[in-house]
Amino acid sequence: MGNKATRAAFGETLNELVADGYDVVAVEADLSKSTTTVTFQDAHPDRFFNAGIAEANMIDVAAGLAVTGKVAFTGSFAVFATGRAYDQVRNTVCYSDLNVKLAPTHSGITVGPDGGSHQMVEDLALMRVLPGMRVLVPADYNSAKSALRLAAAIPGPFYVRLGRASVPEVYAPDFEMELGRAYVLREGSDVTLFACGVMVVEALQAAESLAAEGISAEVIDIASVKPLDAEMIVASARKTGHVVTCEEHSIIGGMGSAVAELLGETCPVPMRRVGVRDVFGTSGDPDELMAHFGLTASDIVVSARNVLA
Amino acid sequence: MAQTPDVGVIRSMAARMRLDIVEMIAEAGSGHPGGSLSAADIVAALYFGVMKHDAARPDWAERDRFVLSKGHAAPVLYSALAESGYIGREHLMTLRKLGSILQGHPDCKKVPGVEVSTGSLGQGLSIANGIGLGLKLDGNPARVFCLLGDGELQEGQVWEAAMFAAHHGVDNLIAIVDHNGLQIDGSCTEVMCLGDVEAKFSVFGWKTISADGHDVEALVSAFKTAEEALGQGVPVVIVCGTTKGKGVSFMEGNAGWHGKAPSVDERERAVAELTAAIEKEAARG
Numbered sequence: 001m002g003n004k005a006t007r008a009a010f011g012e013t014l015n016e017l018v019a020d021g022y023d024v025v026a027v028e029a030d031l032s033k034s035t036t037t038v039t040f041q042d043a044h045p046d047r048f049f050n051a052g053i054a055e056a057n058m059i060d061v062a063a064g065l066a067v068t069g070k071v072a073f074t075g076s077f078a079v080f081a082t083g084r085a086y087d088q089v090r091n092t093v094c095y096s097d098l099n100v101k102l103a104p105t106h107s108g109i110t111v112g113p114d115g116g117s118h119q120m121v122e123d124l125a126l127m128r129v130l131p132g133m134r135v136l137v138p139a140d141y142n143s144a145k146s147a148l149r150l151a152a153a154i155p156g157p158f159y160v161r162l163g164r165a166s167v168p169e170v171y172a173p174d175f176e177m178e179l180g181r182a183y184v185l186r187e188g189s190d191v192t193l194f195a196c197g198v199m200v201v202e203a204l205q206a207a208e209s210l211a212a213e214g215i216s217a218e219v220i221d222i223a224s225v226k227p228l229d230a231e232m233i234v235a236s237a238r239k240t241g242h243v244v245t246c247e248e249h250s251i252i253g254g255m256g257s258a259v260a261e262l263l264g265e266t267c268p269v270p271m272r273r274v275g276v277r278d279v280f281g282t283s284g285d286p287d288e289l290m291a292h293f294g295l296t297a298s299d300i301v302v303s304a305r306n307v308l309a
Numbered sequence: 310m311a312q313t314p315d316v317g318v319i320r321s322m323a324a325r326m327r328l329d330i331v332e333m334i335a336e337a338g339s340g341h342p343g344g345s346l347s348a349a350d351i352v353a354a355l356y357f358g359v360m361k362h363d364a365a366r367p368d369w370a371e372r373d374r375f376v377l378s379k380g381h382a383a384p385v386l387y388s389a390l391a392e393s394g395y396i397g398r399e400h401l402m403t404l405r406k407l408g409s410i411l412q413g414h415p416d417c418k419k420v421p422g423v424e425v426s427t428g429s430l431g432q433g434l435s436i437a438n439g440i441g442l443g444l445k446l447d448g449n450p451a452r453v454f455c456l457l458g459d460g461e462l463q464e465g466q467v468w469e470a471a472m473f474a475a476h477h478g479v480d481n482l483i484a485i486v487d488h489n490g491l492q493i494d495g496s497c498t499e500v501m502c503l504g505d506v507e508a509k510f511s512v513f514g515w516k517t518i519s520a521d522g523h524d525v526e527a528l529v530s531a532f533k534t535a536e537e538a539l540g541q542g543v544p545v546v547i548v549c550g551t552t553k554g555k556g557v558s559f560m561e562g563n564a565g566w567h568g569k570a571p572s573v574d575e576r577e578r579a580v581a582e583l584t585a586a587i588e589k590e591a592a593r594g
């Protein structure tokens with residue numbers, strides 16, 4: 001399947017961006033090997049700054065670099081980059097509208113054995129609510145590369161959600177993600193499965209199973225959680241009349257909430273949210289955890305049947 | 310701009326800025342006079358003597374950068390920006406009012422000359438580190454100046470930044486501590502003792518300089534010493550002994566004037582004192 005983690009795109013893409021003429025720098029917080037920013041450090045030691053275990057400082061150093069015109073990426077894990085440094089992201093990066101790109105890895109429960117302290121399922125909620133912040137959730141390695149390039153190309157704050165676990169390839173290597181655009185991966189007429197991140201593959205499998213039951217599911221990748229592709233989301237909800245959202249995140253405040261907010265105002269339809277149900281993560285293998293938290297293709301199938309019942 | 314700072318100019322600018330501060334805050338009905346007044350001589354020395362900048366070109370690549378880490382002292386910065394010509398003086402009396410470019414804390418999206426928004430304490434030194442590194446990467450000779458409060462030093466992030474600056478050799482950075490000994494709830498010693506501020510920076514690997522933050526000659530010479538120490542792999546901090554509320558007798562050394570606007574009567578008394586101070590500076594020539 002060509003499985004690769006979205007985090008594997010990080011350091012490599014930064015190197016490509018420099019080759020393409022972007023004035024990229026990266027600030028890390030003692031996790032360069034895990035996030036892969038070490039790849040960037042090896043190629044461009046002068047453009048890489050380790051802050052040590054000091055995430056608040058990491059974010060604000062990046063902010064200062066952005067003040068001088070740099071495209072400043074930050075590393076660390078999702079739980080620390082958003083939670084530990086929230087005030088820095090809010091009051092400095094977003095309030096000043098700086099060209100800082102948070103691309104932390106190890107988001108969601110597929111972090112695995114490190115357990116609940118390290119499995120960040122509230123980051124989309126924290127980032128999405130910030131004025132000026134754009135939020136991208138790539139589904140695979142190729143879309144992660146594209147998301148990082150997109151973040152570099154557009155001025156201002158970005159959050160690119162990267163993961164630790166390997167995921168099957170969904171997009172071709174030449175995929176070019178666009179801001180505010182959703183992607184129809186499978187057309188259908190009975191129910192729409194809106195998915196993002198690692199859940200895109202699960203949703204595609206669910207659609208396959210549903211087809212065997214005679215249910216036609218449309219699968220749409222919400223790679224851009226903010227801004228949302230409102231037009232496409234509403235059009236699909238209107239067409240199928242039934243919606244299931246699928247995310248490796250709390251059902252509170254994430255992509256499912258964003259879709260619910262949109263549809264609630266424009267096109268209310270019966271809806272179910274597949275996600276982590278207001279609990280912290282726990283240690284286990286990623287596959288076990290996907291089942292434990294009800295995030296597998298078969299869980300999506302159950303929710304789809306349910307919303308159609 | 311000036312190559313050799315003119316002490317007289319700095320003194321008279323500081324006196325005028327103190328009057329601006331009191332009138333702006335009185336007009337706004339809220340704000341932070343104490344920490345704005347304690348920083349007036351420091352900020353005047355920076356804007357009218359030490360820093361290379363040009364109000365006609367706020368985007369001039371080689372301008373020195375200023376980060377007001379203690380963002381609540383916004384009025385002292387706004388007055389310096391107005392006196393320098395970045396913004397018209399007519400803005401000053403709109404401080405903190407709906408629609409004003411002069412927000413309660415500096416907003417870089419609204420005010421030319423403000424490099425970065427501040428207001429959440431403890432972040433400025435980290436930002437200044439990033440600016441310093443960015444300038445160095447570009448081979449840009451500009452320096453970065455960062456003004457911190459002393460209570461602000463209680464934020465752990467300041468020490469993350471202090472460690473970072475020394476480790477990464479941010480040697481185009483001059484931090485300045487407005488060491489007035491007071492914060493909101495009382496004296497820094499009572500609230501959360503800072504210990505020896507200079508010694509702390511020193512063990513973090515900084516070159517430290519101390520100065521009387523209201524003696525303009527001493528300030529100018531401290532800045533000169535600091536500037537000469539740049540480019541040697543070590544960040545520099547000037548710890549300035551100051552008096553909170555400096556220049557208004559009834560505000561001096563009183564934590565109660567940290568974040569309170571003067572009443573009509575208090576405004577009158579303060580304006581009388583500050584006007585007399587301006588005249589005294591003028592007479593000095």
Ligand SMILES: Cc1ncc(C[n+]2csc(CCOP(=O)(O)OP(=O)(O)O)c2C)c(N)n1
Nearest residue numbers: 344381428429430458459460461491492493
């Ligand atoms: C992170 C943060 N916490 C609390 C405040 C509220 N606050 C504003 S000013 C201040 C006291 C600052 O004291 P100091 O740094 O000594 O400033 P100065 O005496 O120069 O006014 C506090 C606690 C803030 N602005 N930011």
Ligand SMILES: [Mg+2]
Nearest residue numbers: 459460491492
């Ligand atoms: Mg103080």
